[in-house]
Amino acid sequence: MGHPQLLIFDCDGVLIDSEIIAAKVQCELLGEEGIEIDAGEIAARFAGLTWPTIVERLGEETGRRFSAAFMKRVDEEIDRRLATEAEEIAGAHEMLDRLEMARCICSNSTAHRLELELDHVGLWDRFRPYVFSAVDVGKAKPAPDVFLHALSVFGVPADRAIVLEDSVHGVAGARAAGCRVVGFTGAGHSYPGHADALTEAGAETVIKRLADFPALVEVLAAWQDA
Structure with missing residues (x-):
């Protein structure tokens, strides 16, 4: 890796x-x-x-x-x-400020809904044009199609992509595409056993604060280099 x-x-x-x-x-x-x-x-x-x-x-x-x-x-x-x-997850903008790597969004939502909600919270311009809807590129998650599409667009091997996902279906899709996956439990819909469910689905680790993601990316890079 x-x-x-x-x-x-x-x-x-x-x-x-x-x-x-x-x-x-x-x-x-x-x-x-x-x-x-x-x-x-x-x-x-x-x-x-x-x-x-x-x-x-x-x-x-x-x-x-x-x-x-x-x-x-x-x-x-x-x-x-x-x-x-809709509101941004706490710390989303600050997290993105700390990340210099190429990034994109892979979602099961429609392109219309993604633009609507991302623009509402000021995140649309931080990702466009790399906002991919599974509805437009193939089967929805848990199928890997939208992740494979993103990898193709960026020309990146699957094992060099890190995915941040909150659902077991998303984790399953990212793992099926060959990506590394971090689970996230910091949104309002999180439930008892959420972290365990994400881990069982294939997440390498789970975080509940977006502020922790940049440092975790560095740790995962170190694990790959070890």
């Missing part, structure tokens, strides 16, 4: 505290459809998955079918709330 050359960030739950907002919207509107599930359970079970995948799994469990109109309504309400309520 060589020295790291690329840092890959998930967006929701890593840079922006948005997973809990989406989970609350989904909880509220699913409740109107007669599906009783709380936001904590949605966050713990489904964080990092696309809304169509979540609905598919809930449909398999409940035998319910959800209309295209309902799906659209949930997406639009999430976008509306993210545009006004």
Whole structure:
């Protein structure tokens, strides 16, 4: 393994505290459809998955079918709330100030949502044009497609990329792509056992403060050089 050359960030739950907002919207509107599930359970079970995948799994469990109109309504309400309520994870800007390595975002969110929420918290210009949506490049996480796309764009071998992920599905996708992965548990949707779940999914270590990430990148580089 060589020295790291690329840092890959998930967006929701890593840079922006948005997973809990989406989970609350989904909880509220699913409740109107007669599906009783709380936001904590949605966050713990489904964080990092696309809304169509979540609905598919809930449909398999409940035998319910959800209309295209309902799906659209949930997406639009999430976008509306993210545009006004989303906040950066504490220390995101300061962390980026300390990192000089090439970086990008790999997310399961749509390109529209990514630009909307990143611009709202002042992070869009710190990553564009390297903001990649799995929706646009292939299968969503836990498939490795979006990570493989990023590696191809930057021309970086997988073992020289470090990914920061908050979901087991994201960790699984990054590991399937051959990347090294650090888990993150510092967002509002974190739950008991979150760190253990990320480790079991393949994260080498887990942090709960973005301020710790730059030093950790240096440590991981030293481990590679050892």
